[in-house]
Amino acid sequence: MPGSEFQLIQSYFSDPEQVSRSDLILGIGDDCAIVAPRKQSNLAFSIDTLISGVHFPHNTSADAIAYKALAVNLSDLAAMGAEPAWFTLSLTLPEVMPGNKARDEWLEEFSTALFALASEHNIQLIGGDTTCGPLSITIQISGYVNKDGGMKRAGAKPGDRIVVTGPLGAAAIGLDIALGQNKEHTGCLSEADKQLALRALNYPQAKIKEGISLQGIAHSALDLSDGLISDLRHILIASDVGAEIFLEQLPLSGVLACVDKKTAWEKALTGGDDYELCFTLAEEDWPKVRQQYPEFIAIGMITAEKDLRLLEADGQEFKMQKRGFDHFG
């Protein structure tokens, strides 16, 4: 839509009410945006694409799509301990919008949700691109990170505690509900719990504040997007270490109430989209962090031996039905 691109961007994404940052020199509507970054920090960048039917069900609301597209990028900054600043948006819209919604209405809902979350984090939309095609949203986000900061995936050391910032598995249940699948996993839930699960899936909370306060403390960190096991594996490979996870310590979301313990573990271990942070830190630093954030839960230890072992209370290794990640590296 070369002709209408300009108008689209102008009318929905040039919100005069949006955050107005003093480190922005030139915003939306030119060939480039220009920023004047503060000198005492480095900059962190992350880019993520969400595609309809891949990263969210086709029936997801415009509001939830906008929220999630920005939240997953915020979450990448959180995992680095960065403070968000600006973002750009590339929006690809189909001829026929989901649910036959009028394009104007969809865009109004999308942009309202986008700016609401942006405002919450004091970040500004500084540029964009609108194209015609199957619905997808790409956001690149930029943020400030301390000169000596940045929590990498590499850096985990044997003896480190492995900690997650909150309960796991709710988004996986939300996906079951959204897709009408695995009804035995959701059948016992109250309507309120179902809404909680859907909210976890569609409106993930990026742990920005938590990420920033872990700078200089966490040895390694990332955000949980693909599932604990799958993501933790990135830390283990990058750090050339292994891990033991104590399953009884996994913080299971309350919406896992319909399933037995082992199924709940599997959901918490492999379910995606939780967007909690997972980090490692020295044993001695854990009590102080736990005191500041009582909701953080230690779930295991980093080991020199390069295995990932999932341990039950009796020390037996847990074998998952779905897939195993026991040996690698």
Added chain:
Amino acid sequence: MPGSEFQLIQSYFSDPEQVSRSDLILGIGDDCAIVAPRKQSNLAFSIDTLISGVHFPHNTSADAIAYKALAVNLSDLAAMGAEPAWFTLSLTLPEVMPGNKARDEWLEEFSTALFALASEHNIQLIGGDTTCGPLSITIQISGYVNKDGGMKRAGAKPGDRIVVTGPLGAAAIGLDIALGQNKEHTGCLSEADKQLALRALNYPQAKIKEGISLQGIAHSALDLSDGLISDLRHILIASDVGAEIFLEQLPLSGVLACVDKKTAWEKALTGGDDYELCFTLAEEDWPKVRQQYPEFIAIGMITAEKDLRLLEADGQEFKMQKRGFDHFG
């Protein structure tokens, strides 16, 4: 493709041979990239998405797609007078690649072309995302711009010369050839000329050097992606001025040889994808710029009257067959 995403990025986009910039702290493979921008400059950002069948014909080679996806972003920086530094890539790949090409082979070709162009401009790929869906490529590029620099669309003044950096219309002929359409526009061309036209379409040359040297001289600038008339209109609206274009002065690409003069004008005025810069500057600065860049051509003047007038040699207004943009604002 959550599982294979990691491997994909690792194997094709972590080229150890690629440019290694000293202002990059942390590159591909973590939650974010981290850069340490030099203090004396501002930063310019641009994001562009290319979609198969919209921005390039489905039969375009992986090599050309990679080149163009990066080149159009470089061109946005050129239009701002910025010096390119880093870029991120979000790549969406279908299950079945174009022409049933093996995915590995396609990625090898794509990444080789991408790194070749990146190396030419001394820019580094610092992060990315790979997803599964209809073929599309989003690149966000970042570059340095002088603290007092940045050529905006706003800034054109009545009496300014309007200048383009090179010939127009070749990419439009290239598109005719690629799609096998408008054969009367291409029938007389030699095989060599057809290759030239396809090259103009698929391998646009971003005018980085030219953009940088126009800093502080050009009053307004942009790059020609949608076609001269359509793009110039952005300058006119942003600057609250009008323009007169002298059609006899339009630099027509040599591959417009098969069409009559008026059709050639239309191709040059409305054909997209040329990626020349179009800028305005004070009359008194023009001789010096023309001396430095003899290939630059003055094509018109900025007027106080807010019309866009296309003038033939006798001063008559030219009426296009396809569409007019005579009155606006």
